[in-house]
Amino acid sequence: MRLYAAAPARCVRQVLGDLLLLGWIAGWAWAGRELYEATLELGRPGRATASAADQMAGQFHDVESRIGSIPGVGDDLAAPFSGAAAAAENLAAAGRSQAETVADIALLAGIAVFLVPVLLVAVLYVPLRARFVRRAGAARRFADADPALLALRALTNQPLRALTKVSDDPVGAWRDGDPAVVRRLADLELRDLGLRR
Structure with a gap:
């Protein structure tokens, strides 16, 4: 199997084309990774909200358990803290959901930024190179036989x-x-x- 032409000018063009294709792939891989990282930062407020809401819910549950142990009126006094803890837990879940959605979008955007330009060029260039390799291999066999x-x-x-x-x-x-x-x-x-x- 012959990957490159024997003629120097054509060989140089083929090697340059292959190197440009590899550079193109590496460049778009870098761009996709950068977009992924930048988009992932948009999920930071959601993660911060989830963390703060989890802490608040924990504190409300602590207050609820302390007040709930007061004889006679503890359950009535603890009810608002229980509701506040549930609201904080809902807020934490919403923050986590937002962060997960941003992470999913970041991944899809990064993959799309990498794949679309790489596939556009690869669909045009790779068949030409494969055609040369096939034709060169067949020509070699016939030239020898x-x-x-x-x-x-x-x-x-x-x-x-x-x-x-x-x-x-x-x-x-x-x-x-x-x-x-x-x-x-x-x-x-x-x-x-x-x-x-």
């Missing part, structure tokens, strides 16, 4: 001026199986693919 197929491909794909540089009658030479012309035609096609024999 039987270059006649590559020569035929050159006859159909290459411009006429390139074919006439190989032979005055490239089709006739190919039909006759002239090994030198077949090899030069195959080399022409390999060169077009960015490969060498």
